[in-house]
């Protein structure tokens with residue numbers, strides 16, 4: 001590492017430390033006022049305002065979303081690499097920031113602003129992408145999918161997003177995910193007086209559910225199919241006329257996912273055929289691609305994190321089963337989605353306890369370490385054409 005690179009890394013770390021109180025105050029305000037996807041008005045405004053305050057060029061409402069933004073800063077002289085740092089800031093229903101996206105939004109903003117402080121000394125540029133609605137709990141979830149489809153990541157050389165977790169480790173693969181709602185329409189009748197006149201839409205849905213349970217042992221082991229019944233009828237003495245359910249289908253491979261979706265839809269058609277109901281489908285979230293973590297960038301990030309004294313555990317060899325729209329980004333540019341520990345292994349993600357963990361000293365330390373390691377890795381990418389080339393080569397080979 002040249003003296004210059006070492007100096008630049010020292011500077012970005014000092015800058016993150018300087019900004020940390022302000023960043024953590026935003027994380028706290030997000031924790032106190034959690035906002036669901038595509039409704040993150042206060043959260044995105046706080047991040048935009050801070051980016052603007054420190055001199056980034058902010059464009060709000062990009063790719064057709066009210067709560068998205070991009071904030072950019074240009075380097076000094078000459079063409080260079082384009083660094084993408086991705087912020088998330090949406091919460092979960094009932095459990096608030098149980099996925100810790102308040103830490104993601106602030107760590108990423110801190111990394112981008114710290115980089116901005118040294119960019120006059122470097123060629124290249126940094127973009128902080130404000131990406132709404134990562135959680136698939138709202139309609140049209142997947143802000144990064146829309147931003148990817150709009151071509152916003154096409155010229156990015158390295159995209160980074162660090163997720164809080166119970167353990168610090170490199171990113172694992174995540175599954176591709178399809179989310180849909182199924183509706184069955186039957187015919188109401190008195191459930192005791194004239195059941196033979198009715199068509200039972202609840203039976204149709206239950207047959208679909210049973211069909212899916214039978215399907216489970218005939219799909220690859222990485223497949224996950226899970227759902228809920230959201231409408232099951234209105235009264236016991238009326239043959240259920242209309243029922244609805246919501247399901248997610250996931251698989252490691254996006255092509256195999258398509259096969260499984262077709263089989264799941266056939267389970268629904270079987271329920272409709274057996275009962276005489278009609279069935280219809282509606283996609284509820286944008287389809288998430290599987291995550292391709294770039295190992296070249298991941299190793300650089302790991303070395304930077306370790307230089308801060310943070311122990312990095314090996315990534316599990318099997319995917320965690322979850323999905324992220326960072327997967328879509330990883331199919332258009334070299335990307336990493338590592339995890340930063342903010343609590344012990346006894347606390348599960350998507351829980352109130354995990355939301356509380358973002359407000360502990362370990363939560364604050366995780367935010368700071370993630371911001372520093374991302375900014376340091378960006379310096380590696382901006383200053384080392386060899387590293388950039390190797391990351392690109394790996395990306396081309398795997399996509």
Ligand SMILES: [Zn+2]
Pocket residue numbers: 099135350
């Ligand atoms: Zn989550």
Ligand SMILES: [Zn+2]
Pocket residue numbers: 099100101134163
């Ligand atoms: Zn999350």
